[in-house]
Amino acid sequence: MVAAFKERLQGINPVYIKFDTLQTLQVNLGNLCNLFCSHCHVGASLNGKMVMEKEVMKKVAGFLASRPGLILDITGGCPEMNPHFRFLVEATHGLSQRRIVRSNLTIITEPGMEWLPEFYRDQRLVITASLPCYLEENVDRQRGKGVYNRIIEALKRLNMLGYGKKLELNLVYNPMGNYIPGSQKELEAAYKTEMLERHGVVFNQLYTITNAPIGRFREYLEAQGAYERYLNLLATNFNPDTAGNIMCRTLVSVDWMGFLYNCDFNQAIGLPITNKEKGILKIDDLEATAINGNELFLAQHCYCCTAGEGSSCTGALITDLKI
8 A cells, every 4th residue: 555645755854745935836727728648637638618717817917926036837738729828928928037838839730820939939938848759659649640740840940930049948758658757867868869860859958757647647547457556656666855846845836717736736636725714725815825834735646746756847856866
């Protein structure tokens, strides 16, 4: 039986189960997406009905205006498919030291979305894009037929605009199955060599992210009878050196309705931040939520963030571990 993650973390240092300092506001614009990926933890698709409205976005912008220096991390679904995506980006211009858009890149190749690359550039957005492998067959197996070639087309367009050089373009690797990523440093070197030699594509950094046993990936694991085995794998590879760096200690996640979570994974499984009366906190409560010492909401899926080199929205938590 896998030990409770919270107890494991608390046993190393009681401060690790508590919020530290807000550095990143992550905003999930909903589950509308042009792809149907087998590993998606939010169950995104063209049938997604969760779409953030302008009123919530205005509150996001208002909070950023009151707290200069924060990072804004925009995700989805496919965040660009939110009809108010442009509004949010323009409303937050100059309010954040760093604005990240987590893109599947294929959206750039969709009819009517040709304006996106220049918009990214003009707004000086950081692009963080999923590319689970540098081989076509592996990407298409996870993300859909033809997706790989569309991603390569999008990457070439972004390179032409200066992304991967003067503008920041990062790629994300996640395993194709129920195993832990290898060395982020070694994978990045391999990706850079393969992408340059195969396609003439350059990028800045590669982030390795461990698959969380939730959403469609959990459904896959359960269908294979492998859920408990995977959870045991994560717990067995628990690395205490990653514990103090878990992203929920410096990040708050906002869902499409404005409710608050310690991370996007918690958002996906419906584990919100609540007050002492068990009331779910909303964006209006952000100031009170992001206080040093507030206890985090943790569960067993959190083991994915502390296995091996660790995992976060910006990749490994340590990068000197040989797996």
